[in-house]
Amino acid sequence: MYCPLCGRTVEENQKFCAECGHSLAGVTDLTEALPVTSSRADPTNVVSEPNDGQPGVTLDQLAPLPDDELPGDELPDIAALPTQEISARPPIPDPDWETPTGDVPLTPPALDLAPLLTTGEVPTVITAAEPRVDVLATTQISAQRDAADTAAALGDIADEVPELFDDPDNLYEYPPGRDPFKVKLVFILAFFGAIAVSMAAVADIIDIRTSAPVDGIATGVRTLDTLGTNLAVAGFVGATVIVLGGLLACFGFRWGAGLVGGAGLALAGWATMVLGLAEQRIASAESMTRQTTDIAFTLRVTRDLGFWLIVAVAVIGLVVFVASLRSFGTGGKPALNPWIAALGAVAGVVLVAGPLLPEGTATFANNYSSAATVTDVPTVYFAGRLIQLALIGGAIVFGLLIVRAYGLGLAAGGVSVAFWMWVSSQLGMGTNPLGVAAGNFGASNSTPHAVTTAGMTLTLVMLAVSAILATVSHQRQMRRY
Structure with missing residues (x-):
């Protein structure tokens, strides 16, 4: 079947x-077999014997009948047979292979098993994909209230909420952070200034020659060690401080910028004093040509490379100071103690006044005019001494009175070279150590004046105290936040 x-x-x-x-x-329903019997009495012709007692079917009855004896009238009509209408199944739609939008997976509807239980047919369930989300669709936003209504609502809320902060006098501004490392112009200038100092320390400053030996004229090459045994080291001290200050300025330290500016002023004062000492040697040799001698000679004076390097150091030092003024601001740091700063400024005045005090038979007028009638001391020498003292005093007084980190560095850098000259002359290092501004007129030795020593000591103490107090104040400010 x-x-x-x-x-x-x-x-x-x-x-x-x-x-x-x-x-x-x-x-598939079961049907009953028809009884088949034979008209002959031959028992062997019986095909089957039904169990229900009906006569069986014989072989003669199973033999085919001739065509003219076929019972044509008894064949069923095919057209009259009952038929069952077969309905076509609906086509299955193509599945949607695109990924559905959203994070929640699609859930098919529950399967209704009622048709299956009644008719026995298995229904076909086709689940359609959810529609896509239109990302370009806009959502309507309700109109906002106007400004007047908003202000009124906020005013009502402000009236109900109490004021939380009512002490504006204790409002402090958070200190700004330090600038990141950046190579600045002041560091480049300081680096070139240090190179010039190093070259000048080994170069010839002046060269004095005569065609014949003459009493009173010291011929030969003059270097920094010849002019003063502590001048070369003093220059190295200033070069070290100016490079260190320039490097700190690149890290954003304002006191480092002040340090490089003060060291620039200190080197400028040191250079002008060295130039004055060199011109004094030249003026002393030239004065001998105006005296009557029995020997005819020719004087030749040469200002060598070292002389012009010293000039370059003076110019670079002033330019470095001007460039350092860019970091003149406070940078959010607390101010220095004004009383300590005032005492330090007074100590700086005492320091620069010490080398101007005459000793022995000298007078105060010897600081700006020549006492000898035969040897005329050149004006460059007087100017070099006074310029060095003015730059040292200006760096200390101005730096401390502005009561800020830049000024503290300016004062420290300005006294750096003078400190070494004071220490070396106080200890008598070398055969001819020079004190601050080449010492005092009329002094019998290189030992600094007592006023100079007092001024230097008090200045160093005030600088140290100012630095400590500034550090403590800065730490307190940082802990407040």
């Missing part, structure tokens, strides 16, 4: 097709 719809083999009494689910009513 076969399914009339799909042709699959089915079993007896099967109700539905296992392939297509079609009903097999009337197809």
